[in-house]
Structures are given as structure tokens and as C-alpha cells.
Amino acid sequence: MMPFVRLFLSSMNTSPTALSVLQNTFGYPDFRGEQAQIVEQVINGGDALVLMPTGAGKSLCYQIPALVREGVGVVVSPLIALMQDQVDTLKELGVRAAFLNSTQSYEEEAAVEAALRRGELDLLYVAPERLLMPRCLGLLQSCKIALFAIDEAHCVSQWGHDFRPEYIKLSVLHELFPNVPRIALTATADAQTREEMVLRLQFENARKFVSSFDRPNIRYTIVEKTNARLQLINFIKANHADEVGIVYCLSRNKVEETADFLVKNGFDALPYHAGLPLEVRQANQARFLREDNIIMVATIAFGMGIDKPNVRFVAHLDLPKSMEGYYQETGRAGRDGEPSNAWMAYGLQDVVQQRRMISESDGSDDFKRVQNSKLDAMLNLCETLTCRRVHLLRYFDQTSEACGNCDTCLNPPQSIDGTEQVQKLLSCVYRVGQQFATGHVIDVLRGNTTERIEQFRHTDLSTFGIGKDTSEAEWRAVIRQAIAQNLLFIDFDLYNALKLSDAARPVLKGETSIRLRQYSKPAKQKISKASSANIGDANLSDLEKSIFNALRSWRFDTAKNHNVPAYVIFHDATLREIALEKPMHVSDLRGLSGIGDKKLDNYGAAIVEVVTQFI
Template sequence: MSSVSFNSQYGQDKQHSQDSGESTDHALHLLQTVFGYPAFRSQQGQIVDHVIQGGDALVLMPTGGGKSLCYQIPALIRRGVGIVVSPLIALMQDQVDALAEVGVRAAFLNSTQSFDQILEVEKKMREGDLDLVYIAPERLLTQRCLELLEILDIALFAIDEAHCVSQWGHDFRPEYIRLSTLHERFPHVPRIALTATADQQTRDEIIHRLQLENALQFVSSFDRPNIRYQIVEKANGRKQLLDFIEAQHNGDAGIVYCLSRKKVEETAAFLNEHGISALPYHAGMELTERSKNQARFLREDGIVMCATIAFGMGIDKPDVRFVAHLDLPKSIEGYYQETGRAGRDGATANAWMAYGLQDVVQQRRMIDESDANEAYKRVQSVKLEAMLALCETINCRRVHILDYFGQASTPCGNCDTCLSPPVSFDGTVAAQKILSTIYRVDQRFAAGHVVDILRGIDTDRVKQWRHDQLSTFGIGSEKSEAEWRALLRQLIALELIAVDYENYSALRLTEAARPVLRGETKIQLRQYKKAEKALKHKRQSAKDYAESELSSEQQQLFDKLRWWRVETARTHNVPAYVIFPDATLREIARNAPQTLVDLRAISGVGDKKLESYGNDILQLIAELGAS
């Protein structure tokens, strides 16, 4: 059965609206027969029905929550072609391939195509031979593309990664602001804006910029309970990262985010030297090399990608077992978006970060030295303060993250602060020692010099300035350099101390420091805890996740199915997860279906995949049973 004939069951009877009950039944039928899922999750069904009826929607749903089905199914039911606006040029081919695997007629238009390829897609659009077309916003807004759309029946506009419209956000794309033209030129076409990350300010801006004032808002829980959050004191970040990977994720796919291109290159080289398969990814690389590395990461198992934040937006790879940060993210939105690329398959995953005083100094410098206007700098400073508060919290990290997005929760029992609660203490005296020393050196020296004075270290610089004569010299000799740096970091995070980047990172007192120095205000600080080597424990990979649930015979079948999937994906030139995700293979291994009817009952096995792979899978099961 060809893709075209397969689609005829919904392609020929598309209509602009239906009775609500009828459209719900139709949508559920497509969910089961095309995508192979038995029922909608969470708010998916409501969103799908609303868009089928022609309504606009703003959808906030965590990564892995099933956002794409919210526009894919309405596009299959409504008359015309669904237009998906996406900045993810590097992933469009994989998205289209994944749809082809389930029998949906899809294509993309972006700058990677030749003119002949573009003409071929446009021809199919005019002839009604496509159900979904992914278009980069830059191309969508060209006169040629808009004129093409005006002569077509358009089922809907889906604006993916809608947070890109926010000028205050972590992934602003200027062309997204111009997408309001869709409402102006196509007022009767429903629009659905989707994102996994948006605080209230960003949501308001999405609504305003995209003219979605009358859209229904669907906000799912931001919680990703399968992700464990851990933030450690940075000592030797690269070595700590290696210990973490070797102890908990050896052989797993992961992403390591670094702030600079140089650090990306150095970290990838360091991991390779120590037996970890790692690749670099940043905007300074040649496009062909960057694309090659991304393709390897998506298609091969066990690759660690070291990258700047330019990498990973919208990554569909479901089996990323960890995301690590060697530098402090600029905001909780950025952190949540980046860590959300771990564990899309629902299996356990880790979000790990090494964080130190230099991270705070560096991020503040970047804000202060940027060419942005003062309003933008103020917003970025507020976002950084929230990120610092997350790092320094003594309470549940998950509660802190969800609270930032306006959702109440209870301690998760699974993050580092829940599993090993930090100790807080009355830090007023320690803070006064630091603040007094900064005051006595005329607020002209950086952190290292201040710490030397506190500890009573007779350096040449201390002697040169006769700071060994100060009353605060040596009053903190009971603490290590690392302890004082940790306390300094907290005082900077609390905005009692500012860093003057124009004067060699000199520490200065803020107005908020005065009542602390005078003893009028007391402060609680987090007790320093020496960085510990990551403890080895049972790996949290999808494979081990399966092992904990499967018998030895079932595990043997699961392993065999995974090898079959690798070979099949290589033949089709697609990532392995496009054929079947681990969750589906795990269910097949657990149930060992004996007939096509039995196999069709497995979640993730739709009609087209049953037709394409059903007999191969049944043969594998039979061979294993006979051996």
C-alpha cells in the first residue's frame, strides 16, 4: 500500500469543520491508526478538537509531552495543507522522514534545498499532494512564499518554538515578530503557537506579537519528573564532568553545554582523550562539519555532543540520558529548555551542572558589557538573579523551577537538595567579615585578593599594598579558599556585592550591604560542601531501564529488536528512533506478539508501520522462540 493510497482514508474527505463529537472520533481514529497510540494524553484531545473546529490556541507543553500531534492530526482532518513554521532547519528532514514512516505526506521548504527541489515541493502543494509542510520563517515571509500560500487551501498554521518571538527570551529570532502577518493575510486560518518554555512575561509577548488575544491557552504542567536535577560546586569542572559520565552514564548519549566555542572544542577533545565518544558543535565550525556531527549524534548510540546553546533547539532524539552544563545558563528558561532535551522517552535522565564564582562574574560582565539598551539589561539581570537563586537554593530544585513558571508543587525527593539536603547557617558574621574587608581595601580589588586577606595569606600583592596591616587580615583563617569563594558567590547572588568589570573585576558594596554591616539585618547562607567525586551506581540508561522491567528472555528479544532497528534505520537513512522508539520495542519484547493483530495492539505501531515492519518483527520473535 503506497503512502498516497494510505492517506486517501483521510485526504479525500478533509473538511473545514465538523460536529465536535464527530471530529473527536475522527481524531482518535487517526491517533490510533496512523500514529499507533491508544488515547490522547493530558490536554491533547481538547487542543486537537479546538483547532479542528477552527480555533486559535497557545499551547505550553513540556518537551516530550506530544506537542506535534496537536497540529499534525488537525492538519490531516481539515481541508488543505498544514503549514508548520519552524526555525529547526537542521531537523526538518528527520521530522518529514518520521511522518513518512507513518504514512503522512509531508515536505519542507528551507535554504538547504536546490531550486529544483523547491519547485517540486511547491508543485505538490498546489496539487494538494501534501498534508504538512515545514517552512523556515525566513522563507515563509518571502513574497514568493506568501503568494503561493494565498492560492492554496490552508488547513492551519502551526508556529513551533513560539518563545522565539520574545525579545526578552533566551532564543529570540527577529523574523518571528513578523509572523503577525499570518493573521493579517489569512484571518480565517486557525493558528496554533507551541512552546515548551515560557514564563508569564514571554506568554504575554507571544500573545501580543502573534495577535493571539482570542486564542485559548492550554498550559500543561512543566514538570519533568523523570529528570534528576543536580548542581555541584565547581572545582575542576572538566574532571568533575568526566567523573560524572564515567560513574553514571558511560556509553550513553548526552549533551554538554559550554559558553564559548573554544571551551566546546577543548571539552570534546578532553572527553575523547579519556575514552568518551564526543563531538563538538558551535557556530564557528564549517556548516558541513557541524551538520555531519549533528547527524552522527542523532543516528548513532552513545555520542556525547559538546556544544554552545546554538545546538539542540528542538532536538527530537528521545534517548539523551543526560544534559550537563559546564557554564551557568543565562536564565531558568534557557536552563529548562536545554535540560529538557534529556529523557524525552520518559526513562530516567540527569541534568547536571558545575557552578562557581567565576560563572556569576562572567554572566554579569556579559550583561553589563552588552550593547543592549538599559531596559533589556534590567530584564536579563532579573532572569540571571532567578537562575542564581536556583543554584543557591537550599530547597527542592524542582519546586523552585516550577514556581518560576507559576506552578505550585511539593518537594520531589529526587533532586540533589532533596536527596542530600544542604545545611544553612546564620551567615551574618561571615558576611560582615567579607564586606568589611572589601570596604577596607577601598573597593578596588577582586575576589582573590579579598580572600587572601581574610585567610591571612602574605602574598607579594598583599604586602605591596600593606593590607597585612588591616584589622581584617587573617580573621577568616579557619576557612579554606573554596569556602570563602562559595560565600562570596552567595553574597553576589544576594546583591550585597557588585563586580566592577571596568576596573579589573573589583568588588564593590551595594546599598543592601549597609544594614548587614551594621548588624541590622541577618542573613542565612548555605554551608560550603566540598565537591565530591560522582558515585557509581546503576546506570540510568534506557537499556538498564528496560533491564529492570524485563526478564532475561524479554531482554534478549529487546536487544535483538534494537539491532534490527539500527540496520533498518541505516537502510532508510533515518535516526533509529524514527523507526520505533525504545518504549515501543520494550513493549514488543514484553508481550512477544505472535500475530499482526497482536502487534497492532502495541502502542506506537500504526497501520503503516505494521505494514512496513510487522512481518520482520514477527520473524525475529519466532526465530528467538525457536532457538
């Protein structure tokens, strides 16, 4: 977790009320980064546009002003399935919170509306579809509103990775409630998306807060795909045995097949995709949120707004569509600030598949152009020879030094002069008339005599066999990098034929040289033995580990009794701090991170009882 920055009231002009709410309600001693300035901006009635990475404390930026200002804070969120957990978390803190969405009965809705009219709510979560209904807007106009928070504000972008049409209409809040401050928040937005957010939400006069997108606790690793599921098994067993993780796949079938494969290999894995019955999705999500060793295998339908702090890894078995999607999905790991992994297996077929999806989509030419540009950026991240973190942050207009904590920093790839190899490839694509797909081109290069090669008399070509000393796998790696460097593209209207781009001409003429990642033959995949290492416990003594594990057992039982996820009671980081401090009295717990007044009253005596068993 990023270090706390102590803020002195005299020098920062921070509201004592805001700081006391932070400490007494949420149990945190100090604000972090720009939180104090954002909170002050909204408390004083100003609008704020906030870009802050996952796990950096965005929710506090609207929750605290909602508790300080008069009235109810209305939070617009697309995350219907997670509103219950968000509200449960706030109620554990003593905050009067509720939600309105389509999952409620008429009686439940009526009870929330009545509490809202009586002024008995501090925070109300509502989906954009519900908010925009005339009945809901009329209800809000009859109440005192403290602020509007527009969460996941990148959903307003039509060019983005997670567009929600209802978000475009949220400018109505500025028109109907001109004196109510608004705060729009997201963890994922490139420059174009930021411009759309400002324009469509009418945030021209809002103060902009852009924090660093860096998540230093996440290690980024991208490996060449050979046998992706076996590679995944080995990655998990080597790094995250018995820990929580998310595995992303592109298709529904692949989600279910991968989940079954993990289960057969001893993991507690569940599938999640939009094609599953609602009750199955809800049950699987509930288990993931409440248990501490579940691996969720999912399409991107799962994950937005997931607050589970101890997700130790996010794995991709298919290439994400964009850097924004990759950043948001990997950002679901390590929200508690503990070391975590973002791992991906990537190959040529991923490139072909994503290009095809864009080509065959119903979008306009402009839409396809933007999506291809986003995919190009993603491919460049996969093929980079330098620090992946530097590359990722550069996409979001931020500079960084090499991190020393990604695969290219820890095991730098060898860069070679690939000009001659690429010239052979490009020349072969040209000689076959730019009418054949990858497999055929490789067969010509390697001098393989197939029926199709004989049919088209490609044994007579000057390029036949000029790459016979290079393996098929290596040629596929060269083709993948040539596509990533925009020297080749795929014509899906011509049976996936490889074609030369304009950038290929100077390479063929010898006017431009090409650097490639040196190919190394992947090790033969076999399932390895599990590792039981737990990174988060490495700094605890044997006694402290015993206390920590006892606290986790107590937390599990308490959460089960309250019917909430365990992290709603306390995060692992708080339990670890308790194990280190070994409090003997309830008063010793005051000031520990994550323990506010309400939780101290509710759980202080029980915690001390657990700890004193070991002292």
C-alpha cells in the same frame, strides 16, 4: 512518560476523526493531558496558544488537526537543520509531508511547490525567513491552508533567551489569512514572554493552554565546580556509560577541548558550534541523531527541536544565562519518559563570566536589567537549600511539593547561620575601598601578605586576617552566595572589583541574618570506572532483554537502509513494550504504543520474526 488519560467521546466531545488519526496513524491509544481539547479547538477553526513541556506531545496538537481539516498544515519552524528528520518521521507514518528551506536545490523546491499546488501535501515545514518572502506568501495564498502552526513561539520575545527577529513579523499570517486557525507552541516561556507572544503574534483571542512544566523523570543535580571535566567523566561513567548525552559549554574552544578530553577517555564524543564548517556540523548532528552512544558537546547553537527520545543526560559545564535556557536545554533529556539526568558543575567564575557578558553586551540598559534579573533567578536555583524542582516550577508560576528526585531532596544540604562570615566579608570589601577583586579580598581576609597587599598597606586594616581559619575555597563559596543573594556585585569597569549593594547595609548593622549552604570539601577528583547499568532495561527479564537487544539491532539495520535515525522507525519504549508482550502474530502488535497502521504494514512481519526466534 506522563500517564495517558483515556477520553470517552461521549463525555469529552472529542472528534472521532481526531481520535482515529491518533490511533491509526500515530499508533497511540489515547490523548494525553489537554491534547484533545487543543486538537478540538484548532479543528473547529479556533486559535490556540500552547505551553507544554518537551516530550509531552506538542507536535500532535497541530499534526492531527492538519490531517483532519481540509488543506495543508503549514508549520513555521526555525529548525532548518532538523526539518528533514521531522519530515522523514511523518513519512514513516504515511503522512504526506515536505519542507521548504535554503538547503534545497532549485529542482527540489520546484517539486515541493508543485505538490503543494496539486493539494498533495498534508504538512509543509517552512522557515520563517522563507515564509515571509512575497513569493512564498503568494504561493500559500493560492492553496487551501488547513492551519498555521508557529513552533518554538518563544522566539518572538526580544527579552527571551532565543530571540529570532523574523518571528515578530509572523503577525502577517493573521492579516493575510484571517480565517485560517493558528496554533503557537513552546515549551519555554515565563510570564513576560507569554505576554509578548500574545501581543506580537496577535493572539489576544486565542484560547490559552498551559500544561505543567514538570518533567518528573528528570533528576536535577548541581555540584560545586572543582575540576569540571573530571567531574563530568565520573558522572557519565557512574550513571550513563554507553548512553546518549549532550554536554553544554559556553565557548567554542571549550566545546572542542571537552570533546577531545572525552574521546581520549574512551567516549564517542563530537563537537558542535557555529564556528565549525557547515558540513562538519551536519555530519556530527547526523551521527548524533542516528547512533545510540554519541555524546554531543555543544554550545547552545545545538539542540532546539532535537527529537531524539533516548537522550539520557544533559550536562552543563558552564552556567546557563537564564532559567528558560536551563529548562529548555535540560528538557532535551528523557523525551521518552524514561529516567534521565540534568547535571551541572557551577562555581564563582561562572557568576563573574555571566555578569561580565551582560555588562559588556551591546544591549540597552533595560535589556541588561532584564538579563541580570534572569541570571539572578538562575543563581538562586543553584544556591537554593530546598527542592530544585519546586524552585524551577515556581519560576514558571507553578506550585509543587518537594519532588524527592533532585540532589537537594536526596541529599539535603546543611543550612548554617552565615551572618558573621558574611559580615566579615562585607566589612573587608568596604575596608579595601570597594576597589579590589575576589582574590585580593580573600587574601586580606586570610591574612596573606602579598606584594599588592603591602603596596596598599592593607595589613593595617582591621579586617586583615579575620578570616584566616577559613580556606580560600570556602571564602569563594561565601562570596558566590553573597552575590547570589544580591549583597555584593561586581564592577567590571573597575577590574572586577567587589562592591556592596544596598542590601548589605542592614546585614553589616546586624539587622538582618543570613543563611548559607554549609561548605563541604569536595572529594579529590579521579576518573572512576564505568558503570554498565541501563535504567530503562531494569524491568526486563533476561529473555526480554535478549529480545529487546535483537529488536534494536533489527531497527538499526532498518534505519540505516532507510537513511533515517533509528528512533524514526520506533522508539526504545515501543521496542521495550514489544519485548514485554512477545507478539507471535502481526495482529498482536495492533494497539501497542507507537505502532500505527502504516508501521504495522511495513514492519509487523519483521518484528514477529525477530521475536519468535526467542520463543
